[in-house]
Amino acid sequence: MISLSLQGVRGGVGVTSLLAAMGHALHALGERVILVDLCPENLLRLHFNLAVSESGGWARAMLDGQPWHEQAWEIEPGLCILPYGKVSTSEQRIVEQKLASSPGLWAERTAQLRDQYDWALLDLPQRLPGHTAASNCDIKIQVVEADASCHILLEQQPSNRLLLVNRHDPASRLQSDLLLLWRERFAARLVPLIIHRDEAMREALAFKAPVGLHAPQSLVANELLTLATWCLTLRGEPA
Numbered sequence: 001m002i003s004l005s006l007q008g009v010r011g012g013v014g015v016t017s018l019l020a021a022m023g024h025a026l027h028a029l030g031e032r033v034i035l036v037d038l039c040p041e042n043l044l045r046l047h048f049n050l051a052v053s054e055s056g057g058w059a060r061a062m063l064d065g066q067p068w069h070e071q072a073w074e075i076e077p078g079l080c081i082l083p084y085g086k087v088s089t090s091e092q093r094i095v096e097q098k099l100a101s102s103p104g105l106w107a108e109r110t111a112q113l114r115d116q117y118d119w120a121l122l123d124l125p126q127r128l129p130g131h132t133a134a135s136n137c138d139i140k141i142q143v144v145e146a147d148a149s150c151h152i153l154l155e156q157q158p159s160n161r162l163l164l165v166n167r168h169d170p171a172s173r174l175q176s177d178l179l180l181l182w183r184e185r186f187a188a189r190l191v192p193l194i195i196h197r198d199e200a201m202r203e204a205l206a207f208k209a210p211v212g213l214h215a216p217q218s219l220v221a222n223e224l225l226t227l228a229t230w231c232l233t234l235r236g237e238p239a
Contacts, residue, residue, distance in 0.1 A: 001114040002235060003107065005137040006164075007124035009144045009153045014166045017201055017211070018143060019123045020047035021221070023079065024210035025228035031118045032078040036106065038135065039125040040092045045083040048075050049208040057085020059095045068109065080117075100130030107136040119231075139234055141191065146175035146182070154186070163189045164227075167197040193230060195223050 006022075008015045016039065023035040037044035042057060050073060058068040072082045087095065099105060110120040122135050142161040144150040146168060154163075163186055169175055182190060198220035204211040212221045 001110065001117055001120060002139065002231075003110045003120040003122065003135075003137040004139040004141065004231065005122040005124050005135050006141050006143055007132065007161075008126060009142050009150050009157070011126050013143045013145050013150070014201070015143050016043050016123055017047065017205060018164075018166060018195065018224070019121055020044060020210040021201070021204075021212055021224040022228055022231070023081075023119075023121050024212040025221075025224045026119055026121075026231065027076075027079040028212060028225065029228055029232065031228075031232075032116065033119045033121060034072065034080045034082060034113060034117045036082045036110075036120060036122045037084040038106070038131045039123050040084055040087060040095075040128075041125075042084040042086060044123050045073070045081060046208060047205060047210050048073070048081050050081070050083065054083070055086035057083035059087050059091075060085025062095060062098065063087065063091055069112075096128050096130040098130075099134040103133045104136045105134040107134075139231070146172075146178040148174075148178075151178055151181075154182075159189075161189065162191050164191045164195065166195045167201075168194045169197045191227070191230070193223065193226055195220060195227070 006015045006019050019035060023033045027033045035044060056071050058071050061068045061071050072080045074080050113120060122137060124132050124135060140161040141164050142159060143164050143166050145166055196219055198218055200215035200218035201211050201220045204214040207214045211218065212224060215221055
């Protein structure tokens with residue numbers, strides 16, 4: 001089994017929507033996939049039509065002393081989601097402390113699922129280093145938009161993670177210029193395809209579905225399917 005994580009260089013770059021779409025695309029290619037939400041906002045479940053009122057999840061189970069693996073939801077055979085669960089701000093800090101004291105916890109947990117799934121996709125939060133350290137995935141991808149804030153953060157935060165450009169607008173001169181600059185500076189890290197801005201991605205969450213299910217003929221759905229195919233080429237090539 002391959003574990004893959006997505007994390008934004010900053011908040012608001014579309015990580016959760018991308019992860020939901022990648023999971024759906026990999027499953028459409030015949031892969032067995034589990035998606036794990038490590039973000040306390042607990043939004044990933046909404047892309048798969050889980051009720052807003054549903055409070056269960058692995059973090060909630062951790063706090064309540066319940067088995068974490070029993071919190072997974074089967075969306076369809078071979079596609080499952082493990083929500084974060086509803087927690088308060090003080091409980092979130094407790095979870096962060098627990099994860100900080102157990103580096104690689106999710107690497108151990110995903111290893112336990114190797115016979116059930118081909119891929120474990122993890123949605124990583126911002127500013128919670130314990131949550132991030134606990135993942136320790138085979139493939140680590142940082143999501144960016146071609147804007148000034150992401151550029152500054154990339155310069156200030158050296159990393160060896162792969163870079164995936166999301167919501168690209170080819171009509172924007174600024175975005176085109178930044179993309180050229182990034183291709184020079186981060187050539188070895190850039191994922192060799194770009195996800196373009198597409199209203200279908202924004203609509204998908206409103207329809208409680210990953211974009212490949214909501215709008216399978218859209219530009220972004222086809223790009224995510226290509227991204228999933230590219231991911232398959234990384235088997236045995238950890239980043």
